[in-house]
Amino acid sequence: MRELKIFSGRANPKLAQDICDFLHLELGSLSLGKFPDGENYCKIEDDVRGRDVYLIQPTCPPVNDNIMELLIMIDSCKRASAARVTAVLPYYGYARQDRKDEGRVPITAKLVANLITRAGADRVLAMDLHAPQIQGFFDVPVDHLYAAPVLTNHFKTKNFAHDDIVVVSPDEGSIKRAIGHSKRLGGKLAIVDKRRANAVETEQKNIIGGPVEGKICLMFDDMISTAGSIVGAAKLVHEAGAKQIHLACTHGVLCGQAIQKLKDAPVDSIVITNTIPLPPEKQFDRIEIISIAPLLAEAIRRIHSNKSISQMFGDQMARES
Numbered sequence: 001m002r003e004l005k006i007f008s009g010r011a012n013p014k015l016a017q018d019i020c021d022f023l024h025l026e027l028g029s030l031s032l033g034k035f036p037d038g039e040n041y042c043k044i045e046d047d048v049r050g051r052d053v054y055l056i057q058p059t060c061p062p063v064n065d066n067i068m069e070l071l072i073m074i075d076s077c078k079r080a081s082a083a084r085v086t087a088v089l090p091y092y093g094y095a096r097q098d099r100k101d102e103g104r105v106p107i108t109a110k111l112v113a114n115l116i117t118r119a120g121a122d123r124v125l126a127m128d129l130h131a132p133q134i135q136g137f138f139d140v141p142v143d144h145l146y147a148a149p150v151l152t153n154h155f156k157t158k159n160f161a162h163d164d165i166v167v168v169s170p171d172e173g174s175i176k177r178a179i180g181h182s183k184r185l186g187g188k189l190a191i192v193d194k195r196r197a198n199a200v201e202t203e204q205k206n207i208i209g210g211p212v213e214g215k216i217c218l219m220f221d222d223m224i225s226t227a228g229s230i231v232g233a234a235k236l237v238h239e240a241g242a243k244q245i246h247l248a249c250t251h252g253v254l255c256g257q258a259i260q261k262l263k264d265a266p267v268d269s270i271v272i273t274n275t276i277p278l279p280p281e282k283q284f285d286r287i288e289i290i291s292i293a294p295l296l297a298e299a300i301r302r303i304h305s306n307k308s309i310s311q312m313f314g315d316q317m318a319r320e321s
Contacts, residue, residue, distance in 0.1 A: 127295075
């Protein structure tokens, strides 16, 4: 591991430190800041010539600042003669605009992929992309990780009886994810019929499958952003007589009125991973944060050693997710 160097941007330094602790490495030293006019500044303080460099930087809010900082870090490493630069993106911003769903709109998921590639990234390590096909937007190799095993293991420790569990998909787009969790946790499957009114408003109409009455309902999604969809689904399941409701997601974006919506929601817990840092003012007693640092650290170790990433999950897990 001598030739491996890990650096962190300012988006989530705690996650980067946890990854280094797992690998028994020191976090690389760099200077980041802004010039008086607001332009980003970066200087790599450690020698990276001929090294395998990993840059930890989720492109979470403030998205534009974090993306620009990542691009500048990549450029700094390439100009310092790093042998290989891997952009580690625990959360990939702009992922929801992955196609033209109407006229005269951009495909920003592809645009950001182009920026990262042209900046000089030789490889990308991402987690739970909003749309798996985004891997194809990059012209460099992409390793795509899944937080599902971490979330599944969390609920296994609760020792819920299989007969009491119903895994609920909050919308049609999450059915495949819900099926995978249902197979690993046991229990039945239910689907909430969601209708989108516009880009920010949704309505939950019916529950397909189940039944959820008197059951422990587990609801998984890749991200909770404004929380409107998943809270609406939780309310519908609650009205149908669910005994307990637990929400889980990989990325806790939690913007706008999300925290207040979750506080008011009839749910017993909200489980999120630490791909995005959650400031103290957004934390409350029902939010549980679990770490994906060991998963990312093991992936980095395997990439550095030219070993298989898919073996971390097994073929079945890769197909389900």
